[in-house]
Amino acid sequence: MRRDIERLIRWYPAAWRARYGDEFSTMLDDELSGGRLTWHIYRDVARAALGERLRHGGLAGDSAQTEVALRSGALTVLYSWAFLLIGTAGFTKLAEHFATTISPHARAVPTIAYRIAEIAVASATVLVFLGAVLVTTSVSRFLHRGGWSVIRRSVWRTALAGGLSSVGLLVLARWAHHLTPAARNGTNALYGATFLTWAAVTAVTVLLTVDTVRRTIDATELSPRLLTIEVRLAVAVATCASVAVAAIITWIGSVAIGDPALLNTHASTEAALTSMPVVATTSVAILAIVLTTLGEGRIVRTTLRARHSRA
Amino acid sequence: MATTRITRSWRPENSPAVLILTSLADGPKHGHALLKDIRRFANVDLGPGTLYGAIARLEEQGLIEPLATEDRRRPYRMTPAGSVALADVVSSMRRLADVGAARLTIATGH
Structure with a gap:
């Protein structure tokens, strides 16, 4: 399970992982409480990770530096x-x-x-x-x-x-x-x-x-x-x-x-x-x-x- | 069923940012506690990616702030700017609710 969660977190950009990776995986551990990752979670994380990658690459959102x-x-x-x-x-x-x-x-x-x-x-x-x-x-x-x-x-x-x-x-x-x-x-x-x-x-x-x-x-x-x-x-x-x-x-x-x-x-x-x-x-x-x-x-x-x- | 799905998707109170601020209004919480609280008071199942996407944006905007980690769980609390932002949203939703309710009364005659 832990390995599945770690693999999931790798979808996010490195800077995001360094900041939120630990707490995110603990939250997923707590949320699943021994259960399996569902299709809903994969889809939700895929969408969010893509958004973060675009944001970190400066292609989306207004937060990126000029x-x-x-x-x-x-x-x-x-x-x-x-x-x-x-x-x-x-x-x-x-x-x-x-x-x-x-x-x-x-x-x-x-x-x-x-x-x-x-x-x-x-x-x-x-x-x-x-x-x-x-x-x-x-x-x-x-x-x-x-x-x-x-x-x-x-x-x-x-x-x-x-x-x-x-x-x-x-x-x-x-x-x-x-x-x-x-x-x-x-x-x-x-x-x-x-x-x-x-x-x-x-x-x-x-x-x-x-x-x-x-x-x-x-x-x-x-x-x-x-x-x-x-x-x-x-x-x-x-x-x-x-x-x-x-x-x-x-x-x-x-x-x-x-x-x-x-x-x-x-x-x-x-x-x-x-x-x-x-x-x-x-x-x-x-x-x-x-x-x-x-x-x-x-x-x-x-x-x-x-x-x-x-x- | 279809109506429920449609209305759930455009209800302003379903915005992850508003849900998180509302949850943090009664004290700091970490990720999993936020998910459970939101499920309880709003009947909304936020995905983990959606939750942390909203947490990151709220933190960037200075509306919430992280506290010291406890056993790899990091609690967040609302900042004064977050309180102001939530109060603004709540009052605008209240105005909308009042107008909507008044107009529905006129339309249906009840």
Whole structure:
């Protein structure tokens, strides 16, 4: 029983456990008096622990310090950029050669949408790298002060996933060299499955990379001025991500209506919109926009609250 | 049954924070004592996560404060700010109850 309770308490963030963990487990012991943990308790604690994690991460509630809340808002935008990259990879595959194969009458809107998506994703990526360059000095100071032990596991995990992804890419490139375009695009099931596995590993690598950056920045001291710049960059990234997602969805919608044959063999708008690659790309893009909204919303709310309390 | 479920979910006195402050109004209590007391006077079963979520928020807002731990059980007591906050809620609920009762009397004619 005690072990079940201890496992339950681990759902809470470490700082919360340090403050309330002991009394919480004693209260649960008293409440259960030898009985078992019920589904009602699991559900209640899961909801409360998630709330505490969001609160401690600065993503919920008004109690988080302004600096913590701004930092977490900016880091949430960074996650949205990672999902945007993954969604863009799917989109690029979807839109491969569309400029030469789409019917002339349906070309205008997708061409503009594609160009806008390209520019928006590239701009977001440049801004993210600019943000990374700006924190380099602070991060190296953090590493010199023993920060490596904090992020070591995360870095190794990311490096392992990155290594797997690179090896997979080399194998796929050599393999693809011996295949016809039709075999590369679906008729060779084994190649298709391997490609999908590689895509999944690469997506995980992108997310692990961003997670490592998040852990590093979370533990790095940033000056108020640098934090302000990073937050402004995050707002700019969020704007680019929103534009990119809108452009991707416009592209999919306009192609599904104007030339659905490009997205599926049945050549109907419904079939095009419900085909697996379209659903997968749209889902990731929507996830990116949800995270963008969460992160940007957090930044805006915190900024307004800080201004209000100064006034 | 459905009505009971609906009304229970939006009754203001079912707010965990109000229940905890009401319970602490007659003296300090630790987590389990709070759960038992709330069950007794309000017939509400607060989950342990909900209880400690509300305790943490009330403590942050300075409405309750922890006392020294006794055998791993930490009692909490209401602060003067907590008393003021509870008095405010109670008086606003009383006003609401008076208006509701008066209007129900007009509507039903009893």
